[in-house]
Amino acid sequence: MTQAAYQPSMLDFGTDDGVAGDGAALGPLAGRIRRHELTRGAWLDHLPGWVRGSDAVLTTLLADVDWQAERRRMYDDVVDVPRLLRWYGDGEPLPHPVLTAARTALTRHYAAELGEPFVTAGMCLYRDGRDSVAWHGDTLGRSATVDTMVAIVSFGSPRPLLLRPRGGGSSLRFPVGHGDLVVMGGSCQRTWEHAIPKTARPVGPRVSVQFRPAGVA
Numbered sequence: 001m002t003q004a005a006y007q008p009s010m011l012d013f014g015t016d017d018g019v020a021g022d023g024a025a026l027g028p029l030a031g032r033i034r035r036h037e038l039t040r041g042a043w044l045d046h047l048p049g050w051v052r053g054s055d056a057v058l059t060t061l062l063a064d065v066d067w068q069a070e071r072r073r074m075y076d077d078v079v080d081v082p083r084l085l086r087w088y089g090d091g092e093p094l095p096h097p098v099l100t101a102a103r104t105a106l107t108r109h110y111a112a113e114l115g116e117p118f119v120t121a122g123m124c125l126y127r128d129g130r131d132s133v134a135w136h137g138d139t140l141g142r143s144a145t146v147d148t149m150v151a152i153v154s155f156g157s158p159r160p161l162l163l164r165p166r167g168g169g170s171s172l173r174f175p176v177g178h179g180d181l182v183v184m185g186g187s188c189q190r191t192w193e194h195a196i197p198k199t200a201r202p203v204g205p206r207v208s209v210q211f212r213p214a215g216v217a
Helices: 054-064 097-109
Strands: 034-037 042-047 071-074 077-080 084-088 120-126 133-136 150-156 159-165 172-176 181-186 192-196 206-212
Touching: 054 120, 054 150, 054 206, 097 150, 097 206
Parallel strands: none
Antiparallel strands: 034 042, 042 181, 071 077, 084 120, 120 206, 133 192, 150 181, 150 206, 159 172, 159 192
16 A cells, blocks of 8 residues: 555644543534534534544554555446545444544434444545545445435545535535544435545545444445
8 A cells, every 4th residue: 555644733632531542532522513404304413623632543544454445347447446445344343442432422422313323434545635535325235215324533634525415406515624523414315415526736645434324335
C-alpha cells in the first residue's frame, strides 16, 4: 500500500476522560448533535469534533489496518476501486478502543430510532484527492421499503459529503472533518444518495468508519 503523508494536528490534545491510553475520547452526544431534516422522511445528524484526541486514532488506522485494494466490474470493464477498504464483521475486534466505544455510544443514543444495534464497521481510506466514492445509498441486503441508519466517524483531512434526492435534484454539501460524526437516518438510504467527490486540491489521507446494523452494506 502506498500511504500518503500524514501530519498530526497541534491542536488535537485529547481529554482527561479518554477511553484509550493514548488520550482518544468521545464527547457527549445529547444536546450537541444537530439534526438536518431532508425530504421524504430522511434526515442527517452532524456533530463536528465528536472524537477528541483523534490524531491517535488516525495514526493507528493508517499504520495497523490491513487495507485492501479491490477491483469491480463497471459496464464492460474491470476497474480499481478508488479507495482502500477494510470490513469488520460482527464480533471482529476493531483496531482502536475508541471505535468500539463509539459503536456502543451510538447504539445507546439512537436506540429508539435504530431498533437494533450497530454491528459492523466498514472502513474506507481515501489516500488523496483522487480517491472518491460515487453516488449511492446503503441498501444492499435490505428491502427497498425498509429504512436503515448509517453512522460515519471521519478521521484525517476534511472532505465534503454530498447528498442529493434519489432520482435527481439539487445536492447538499456537508463539510466533514477530523473526528466528526455524521449519521444518516430515516429514509435517507432509500430516498437520497450520497458521495465523496474527487478534488484537485492537495489533501492528505482520510479514513471513514461506517457503523451499520447487520445485513446492510
